[in-house]
Amino acid sequence: MSAALELRAHGLSVTVADDQPAPGGRIFAGIESRDTHGPEDQGGAALVTRFRREGGEYLPATEAWGIEAAPRVFLTRNGTATLLEPRFVLLATGAQERPMPFPGWQLPGVMTVGAAQIVLKTAKQIPDRPVWLAGSGPLLLLYARQLIRAGGTVAGILDTTPPGRVGAAIGLIPGALHYGWRDLLRGLGWLAKMRGIKVIRDVRSLEARGNGALSTVRYATRDGASGEIETSLLLIHDGVVPAVHATMAAECRHRWNPAQRSFEPVLDEFRASSNPAIYVAGDAASIAGARAAIFSGRLAAIGIARAAGKLTTEQAYAAARPIRAKLASAAGFRVLIDTLYPPAELAIPDTTMVCRCEEITAGQVRAALKNRRQLGPDGVKMETRAGMGPCQGRQCGLSLTRLAAELHAMDPEDVGFLRIRSPLKPLTLGELASLETAS
Amino acid sequence: MFRKLDVSELGKGTVSITIDGLPVAADKDEAVAAVLLRTPPFTARTSPISGAKRAPFCMMGACFECLVEVDGRTSMRGCMTPVRDGMVIHRQAGRPDPVGVSEA
Numbered sequence: 001m002s003a004a005l006e007l008r009a010h011g012l013s014v015t016v017a018d019d020q021p022a023p024g025g026r027i028f029a030g031i032e033s034r035d036t037h038g039p040e041d042q043g044g045a046a047l048v049t050r051f052r053r054e055g056g057e058y059l060p061a062t063e064a065w066g067i068e069a070a071p072r073v074f075l076t077r078n079g080t081a082t083l084l085e086p087r088f089v090l091l092a093t094g095a096q097e098r099p100m101p102f103p104g105w106q107l108p109g110v111m112t113v114g115a116a117q118i119v120l121k122t123a124k125q126i127p128d129r130p131v132w133l134a135g136s137g138p139l140l141l142l143y144a145r146q147l148i149r150a151g152g153t154v155a156g157i158l159d160t161t162p163p164g165r166v167g168a169a170i171g172l173i174p175g176a177l178h179y180g181w182r183d184l185l186r187g188l189g190w191l192a193k194m195r196g197i198k199v200i201r202d203v204r205s206l207e208a209r210g211n212g213a214l215s216t217v218r219y220a221t222r223d224g225a226s227g228e229i230e231t232s233l234l235l236i237h238d239g240v241v242p243a244v245h246a247t248m249a250a251e252c253r254h255r256w257n258p259a260q261r262s263f264e265p266v267l268d269e270f271r272a273s274s275n276p277a278i279y280v281a282g283d284a285a286s287i288a289g290a291r292a293a294i295f296s297g298r299l300a301a302i303g304i305a306r307a308a309g310k311l312t313t314e315q316a317y318a319a320a321r322p323i324r325a326k327l328a329s330a331a332g333f334r335v336l337i338d339t340l341y342p343p344a345e346l347a348i349p350d351t352t353m354v355c356r357c358e359e360i361t362a363g364q365v366r367a368a369l370k371n372r373r374q375l376g377p378d379g380v381k382m383e384t385r386a387g388m389g390p391c392q393g394r395q396c397g398l399s400l401t402r403l404a405a406e407l408h409a410m411d412p413e414d415v416g417f418l419r420i421r422s423p424l425k426p427l428t429l430g431e432l433a434s435l436e437t438a439s
Numbered sequence: 440m441f442r443k444l445d446v447s448e449l450g451k452g453t454v455s456i457t458i459d460g461l462p463v464a465a466d467k468d469e470a471v472a473a474v475l476l477r478t479p480p481f482t483a484r485t486s487p488i489s490g491a492k493r494a495p496f497c498m499m500g501a502c503f504e505c506l507v508e509v510d511g512r513t514s515m516r517g518c519m520t521p522v523r524d525g526m527v528i529h530r531q532a533g534r535p536d537p538v539g540v541s542e543a
Contacts, residue, residue: 096499111494112497117495118498124465125476150444213481238508357503389503395502
């Protein structure tokens with residue numbers, strides 16, 4: 001939204017395709033039809049209002065299923081496919097939950113924390129009995145607080161955060177403080193409110209068990225303790241990673257981010273990818289959070305305006321300067337969060353169904369990889385069908401990279417990710433046949 | 440598994456849909472998958488590979504677990520489909536034909 005507004009301010013025509021029915025992205029999902037809580041929500045509501053008024057042509061409930069280098073963008077809306085050939089494309093496809101596979105994670109009753117948060121925001125629903133959370137990261141604490149405030153109950157938390165993090169983080173707090181002191185205080189406030197919740201720390205493995213649906217969760221901790229919990233709903237979370245399917249299908253270059261253990265598009269100082277007509281903003285570029293995303297969108301818009309000849313290089317740099325200062329602050333806070341909550345990287349036993357769609361286990365993947373150092377994620381896909389299901393590797397891709405890197409003792413940067421191709425979303429032949437070209 | 444925060448006043452307007460023939464009250468524009476999460480047995484489909492039951496997992500269109508038949512079209516992501524009055528939903532079994540059990 002902020003990019004669209006910035007682009008319009010520089011006199012460029014803008015079309016925004018949004019797969020959701022209304023503006024707001026993830027953080028402000030459904031904000032036009034719910035109460036706003038606090039200044040951030042109110043800021044989001046104001047941004048949505050401005051976007052509706054001045055943000056250009058808005059296409060809700062529209063899925064982009066193809067992005068080609070030219071750039072060409074293929075959209076589907078109401079069962080009709082359209083081809084757009086804009087001068088520039090800005091991808092703000094956001095983040096997805098980092099896949100957190102463990103035995104039984106595919107059972108009904110296991111969901112992500114992000115999913116529960118979407119259900120709360122857009123359907124105003126909460127779990128109907130005390131819920132267990134498992135994983136690590138600020139989103140987990142945020143949802144716990146939102147759930148409690150909405151009248152729900154958190155029975156307990158299986159905390160997978162590795163030990164010793166606070167010590168490592170202390171040195172980073174001064175740098176992070178200016179940007180995130182409100183967040184830190186909020187976090188401390190939440191921790192105080194959560195005194196009644198059972199917290200099991202240093203969890204290093206999980207197993208979900210049940211007959212057709214979740215009924216118990218087994219866990220083991222790093223110091224050798226273990227136990228079993230009865231619950232019919234487990235909400236899991238291990239951070240978020242950039243949603244890179246669109247940039248990968250568009251053949252942009254990516255690199256491995258070792259701190260966040262995810263792939264990111266390689267971008268220049270104005271957020272242009274290796275394709276000079278494709279820009280990336282927000283968490284789709286690198287995980288930095290909602291506030292940073294708003295600045296990141298504006299920066300990419302300034303870059304596009306400069307590339308389109310609406311701004312001189314000097315004007316672009318001048319306009320970008322205050323935005324870069326904000327983004328640097330956000331980056332400092334991000335380093336603190338990454339240090340406090342690194343990816344959990346739970347053990348993946350052979351019985352783990354790493355590919356949910358095709359039901360392929362880690363054991364099958366390891367058997368395919370064994371003694372074949374030249375085999376990467378695509379080779380595993382050919383051999384086992386992992387990655388061939390409808391999610392197109394969104395839930396298993398990072399696991400395949402991790403398993404190959406571990407078995408071959410290679411850097412994930414060298415292992416790479418599954419080769420992603422259009423269509424990125426389901427598409428019927430009827431929709432494809434209806435393809436029109438918009439000028 | 441899930442319940443509405445406020446049962447007495449369902450959002451902007453109550454719509455009526457059917458799930459496997461059973462009428463269910465829903466909130467205008469909420470996702471089909473959200474309705475599934477409060478309608479027993481809280482599942483969406485059975486897996487084409489093993490027949491195991493699956494339910495909504497990510498609620499953002501990225502996992503493809505919540506596939507259901509909507510007004511005759513199969514394998515629709517319930518989380519990306521807002522409910523409409525009179526919508527006919529069927530949980531699906533395995534890998535269905537493109538045209539589902541209810542001809543729409």
